[in-house]
Amino acid sequence: MAVTESQVLDVLGRFDLPDGGDLVSRDMVRALVVDGDTVRFVIEAASPQVAQQMEPLRKAAENAVGRIEGVARVSVALTAHGPAAAPKEPPSLKIGGHPKPQQGPMKVAGVKSIIAIGSGKGGVGKSTVSSNLAVALAKQGRRVGLLDADIYGPSQPRMMGINKRPASPDGKTIIPLHSHGVTLMSIGFMLEEDKAVVWRGPMLMGALQQMLGQVQWGELDVLIVDLPPGTGDVQLTLCQKTEISGAIVVSTPQDVALIDARKAIDMFGTLKTPVLGLIENMSTYVCPNCGHEAHLFGHGGVAAEADKMGVPLLGQLPIDLDTRLAGDGGKPIAAGDGAMAEAYGRIAEGLIKGGIA
Numbered sequence: 376m377a378v379t380e381s382q383v384l385d386v387l388g389r390f391d392l393p394d395g396g397d398l399v400s401r402d403m404v405r406a407l408v409v410d411g412d413t414v415r416f417v418i419e420a421a422s423p424q425v426a427q428q429m430e431p432l433r434k435a436a437e438n439a440v441g442r443i444e445g446v447a448r449v450s451v452a453l454t455a456h457g458p459a460a461a462p463k464e465p466p467s468l469k470i471g472g473h474p475k476p477q478q479g480p481m482k483v484a485g486v487k488s489i490i491a492i493g494s495g496k497g498g499v500g501k502s503t504v505s506s507n508l509a510v511a512l513a514k515q516g517r518r519v520g521l522l523d524a525d526i527y528g529p530s531q532p533r534m535m536g537i538n539k540r541p542a543s544p545d546g547k548t549i550i551p552l553h554s555h556g557v558t559l560m561s562i563g564f565m566l567e568e569d570k571a572v573v574w575r576g577p578m579l580m581g582a583l584q585q586m587l588g589q590v591q592w593g594e595l596d597v598l599i600v601d602l603p604p605g606t607g608d609v610q611l612t613l614c615q616k617t618e619i620s621g622a623i624v625v626s627t628p629q630d631v632a633l634i635d636a637r638k639a640i641d642m643f644g645t646l647k648t649p650v651l652g653l654i655e656n657m658s659t660y661v662c663p664n665c666g667h668e669a670h671l672f673g674h675g676g677v678a679a680e681a682d683k684m685g686v687p688l689l690g691q692l693p694i695d696l697d698t699r700l701a702g703d704g705g706k707p708i709a710a711g712d713g714a715m716a717e718a719y720g721r722i723a724e725g726l727i728k729g730g731i732a
Contacts, residue, residue, distance in 0.1 A: 378409050378445045380514075381712060383416070386439050390432060398436065400536065400706065402554045405454075412447035414440055419454050426455040470565045470582050480618045483587055486520065488597045488732060489619040490651065493643070494626060495635025497528075497604040500656040501625045503702050504692070505601035506534045507709035511716070511723035512597060512732050513556035514709070519732075520551070520558040520598040522586055524609055526579050527572050529563030531601060536705020540564055549590045555710050560590050576608040583612050597732040604635075606642040614646035620731060621651040623689065626680075628655055629672040633680060640684065651731055652687040653677050654722070660694045687729075690722040 384407070388399040398404050398418065407416040418433055420426035430453065437451040483489065492508070494501040502525065509521040523531035532538040535554040541564055542550040551560045562572065562582060574582075592598065600619075603609050613619065622643045626636035636653075643650050655677035660669045671694065681688040692698075695715050701708040709719040726732040 378412065378414065378443060380407055380409050382443055383407060383409065383414055383440055386443060387416075387436055389439075390436055398432075402537070402556070412445055413450070414443075414446055414448070415450040417452045417454055421455070423455040426453055429453055470562060470585060481588060481616055482618050483592060483598060485593055486595045486598045489600060489617065490597060490726075490731065491600045491602055491610075491613060491619055491622040491643075491648070493602040493610065493622050493624055493639050494604050495606070495624075495637065495639040496632060499604075499625050499627050499632055499636075500692075501604065502530045502534060502601050503698065503707075504623075504625050504654055504656060505599055506531060506702065507698075507707045507715075507719045508722060508726075509557045509599045510555045510707045510709040511719040512599075512726070514720065515723055515727060517596040517723075517727065517732055518558075518594060519556070520560075520592050520595045522590075522598060522600045523559075523561030523563060524583055524586070524600050524613065525603040526562050526574070526582055526609060527603060529561045531559065531561045532563040532568075533705060534702045534707060535559055538564065538568065547589060549585070551590050551592065555707060558592060558595065560586050562586070579608050580612045583609055584616065587613075587617060597726075606638055610642060611646070614643070614648045619648060621649040623651050623654060625654045625656055626677050627657045627672045628670070628674055628676040630676065632672070633676050636677075636680070640680075650684065650686050651726075651729075652689040653681045653684075654689050655691045657694045658691040663696075687725070689725060690718060692718055 384399050384404065387404055388397050390398045392401060403419050405417040405419045418429065418436065420429055433451050433453045437449050440446060441449045492501055492505045505521065509519050513519045521531060523529045535557065537552050537554040537559065539552065541552055549560065551558050552564065553559065566572065600613060624636055624639050626632045640650055657672050660671050678688050698708045698715050708715045
């Protein structure tokens, strides 16, 4: 029987860490490759000092993976993230401010494709779709970044299960965080969780410009940008000041959501940003007790809109309790197995086949 990455991650997820979590939930397993009967991966510690103490754990993980049926060889490297000694007073990094002048749309260094995930209104599951789509693309071998551009209501730190302040070695560049195989940046990392962002438009535009241009994204196949709802400053800045490949619009089937979704579609058209497709979220509800299927928010509205526009309907996602629990728990449903993970996997596969991601 062929060995799968899921089997390896399941074993590694049983190794608890002294300060909480495990190797998988803390996103310490990097560069996992399953090649026939050979398994290779890297355990990345937070610092060289921590790495020095993790050699017994590395050996234990190597032995455990070696006991998986079908595994003949295991190679586990131990590395560390960050410098050996951090400065006592790291440079401060101020986020937000007036945007800097620039000549035309900006390319983000090292990023091949940028996809904006938008919606006309809040509450349709746009951020849930963004995080799960990013994880699904990463599971299919893509190098993926996720930028939480919802400045007023950043939710990706919670959904991706990580919330600490990114490092800034010089007070100008920002070192992004990593979770579930995705490179991640959010304004939520720079603020206390319950602290409101009370900014006018120029501050928003400056913050977005910083998170795109000053973050060391590295080499990415695709950067997903989780936009705020509506058609305001952040959307305008992104589409006018950055070279993006296109946008995906998320909506529920109900008429009131579709009204606002059409406005988002019109906005992208006005800004000459191609709409790559639509995703219908909360498409249906299946009772877990009796199996009855109900269309709580109507049926077929997003599909009809996609057909009218001549763009793909990328997916129809049901209301799902496990998806909500997974997002609240910091491990997107797409990171595991099951029907919902497969649904996001199909959307990711479609984007890859279409040459978008």
